[in-house]
Amino acid sequence: MAIGTKKERIDSLAESTADDSGVSLAASAWKRLRRSPVFLFGSFIIVAFIIIAVIAPWIAPHDPSARDLADQVIKARNQIPEPQPGHPLGGDLQGRDFLSRLLVGAQQTLLVGVFATLIGLAGGLALGTLAGAFGGWVDSLVMRIVDVMLSIPQLLLAFGIGALFAKPNLFTVILAVSIVQIPVFARLLRGSMLAQRGSDHVLAATSLGVKPGAIVFRHMLPNSLGPVIVQSTLVLATSIIDAAALSFLGLGNPDDRVPEWGQMLGGAQTVIDTHPQLAFWPAGCIIAIALGFTLVGESLRDALDPKNRR
Amino acid sequence: MLRYTVRRLIQLLGVVLVLSLLVFAWLRALPGGPASALLGDRGTDESRAALEQQLGLDQPIFVQYFKFLGRAVTGNFGNSTGVQPGDSVVDIFVQRFPATLELSIFAIVIAVVVGIPLGYLAAKRRGTWFDNLSVGGSLIGVAVPVFFLAFVLKEVLASKLGLPSVGRQDAIGATRVTGFFVLDGLLTQEWDAAWNALKHLFLPAIALATIPFAVIFRITRAAVLDVMDEDYVRTAEAKGLTAQLVRRRHVLRNAMLPVVTTIGLQIGALLAGAVLTEKVFAFPGVGEALALGFERRDYPVLQMLIMVAAIVYVVVNLLVDLSYALIDPRIRTR
DSSP states (O other): OSSSSSSHHHHHHHHHTOOOOSOOOHHHHHHHHHTHHHHHHHHHHHHHHHHHHHHHHHHOOOOOOTTTTGGOBBTTTTBBOOTTTBBBBOOOTTTTTTTHHHHHHHHHHHHHHHHHHHHHHHHHHHHHHHHHOOOHHHHHHHHHHHHHHHSSHOOOHHHHHHHTTOOOOHHHHHHHHHHHHHHHHHHHHHHHHHHHHTTTHHHHHHHOOOHHHHHHIIIIIHTTTTHHHHHHHOOOOOOOHHHHHHHHHOOOOOOOOOOOHHHHHHGGGGGGGOOOOHHHHHHHHHHHHHHHHHHHHHHHHHHOOGGGGO | OOOHHHHHHHHHHHHHHHHHHHHHHHHHHSSTTHHHHHHHGOOOOHHOOOOOHTTTTTTOOOHHHHHHHHHHTTTOOOOOOSTTTSBBBHHHHHHHHHHHHHHHHHHHHHHHHHHHHHHHHHHHHHTTHHHHHHHHHHHHHHOHHHHHHHHHHHHHHHHHHHHOOOOOGGGGGOOOSSSSSSHHHHHHHHHEEEEEEEEHHHHHHHEEEEEHHHHHHHHHHHHHHHHHSHHHHHHHHHHTOOHHHIIIIIIIIHHHHHHHHHHHHHHHHHHHHHHHHHHHHOOOOOHHHHHHHHHHHHHHHHHHHHHHHHHHHHHHHHHHHHHHHOHHHHTOOO
């Protein structure tokens, strides 16, 4: 695995799920996934966080944006509300209930991950399908653009895009971390579509007189989705981490009425020596959810790899 | 080999040209337009008008682009507006780059020296608790935000180990010769300064090394697992070579090919990681300048440093590809 340049690495992932046996790949992959402790543990984490995000408004003891404990915040003495009955984790710098903010924070954090992945995926699908379906000069043109985007270190490019906005908000953060994923998805998809152009099932469809559009969307695209799904799962993790890094550099969403873990972590940087809990809790949540997505992504990759089929 | 090199160099030139186009477009898209972006808060209406005329903003867009290229080629990237106000951006780069290079080299050395042996051992003991533990650890390593790890090292470990928590080496700095803090101390035989610089380097280097370490570890493990199944390894064992010889000559040498490439690719992670790590430790390198540049919207500094970072990344990967072609003859013929 993973031989050659970054481009070749993506390409080899694209080819790795090419399928040529009788049993459907999805069926055999699912059979192995069900027994994989890594997959089960990862999906347990993800499902737990999704449940928290959904029921957060009901289980959160307080309004996450209400400054209930503002009278206990003493700026001059660098004092914030201690844990107390009704507020088990105390309050934040503004005197808002910290536990409620953590619970409700799951919503926006997952939204950042999901939307960043969807935008990256949509852009990559469009470019990759264009290149892979047409080949020739369209392919060359699209791939040169993709290569240049890949030539800037990913996180640095996200910082650069984030800096373009005078007034950053949640959407600009999502945009910054998602655009940098487009070239990866595009390259991945183009690789596995090109690999199929010469394959038997495409030849069969062509000779039956199926229209080119239908071949691309009904035959080539569905068969290229394995590596894309794997990559999406991994991108869910990186986009949440990258969004936190943007907040840390002051390129994140300054409006913190609705909590988000990356923003909570970035905002805690100046008080990390006096109030470490303000950083450790959101960081712990980010690490846990990123780990969950990574574990599922890695076990999916293993399960979909034809080399592992026995 | 020569043809391959020339072809890759031409490709590199193309990438750099398109990059310059991107940076040009980026500068144009910044809030307030390029003139106010470049002048920052200190810009008056007059200075803005003067700069607009100098930049030729009234001229056709392609003329503007060629002027931009001309300035870039002659090294005129303007003056900093927020990081070190008034200083030439090129001076800032020259002054800060060696520190970042030194930090990155330390980090990649740590990642390689720990990652490769650990990856080899994990592959050899596949499925044992040692293997599972190190794979699990490497997965967690990728999930931790770099700047948070840097904070934890700084707040928790620094005092316990008696290491300095911020990177201001100027306190007992050596006389500047090359700009590499440790090297300068050694060259001028100011051992205290060299030791002090080394201590300042330790924690940031560890924070920066985590992600490259995790990736190098996992690639090494996978590569060794792949190679161990190969027929030539079985043959080598069958003809009675010692385990050590098989390991050195057959397993490790073949497994190293993908690892070398991975190390090159990690340069990108290092450059972005340096921005976060140097900010946490107030380490006086280009990464800190970039972090401050983003915070204070110092676009002249950002413009040049992003361009340089991209070029460094592309050149390093070109060198890696070339060395790869040198190791593996099959690539040259492609």
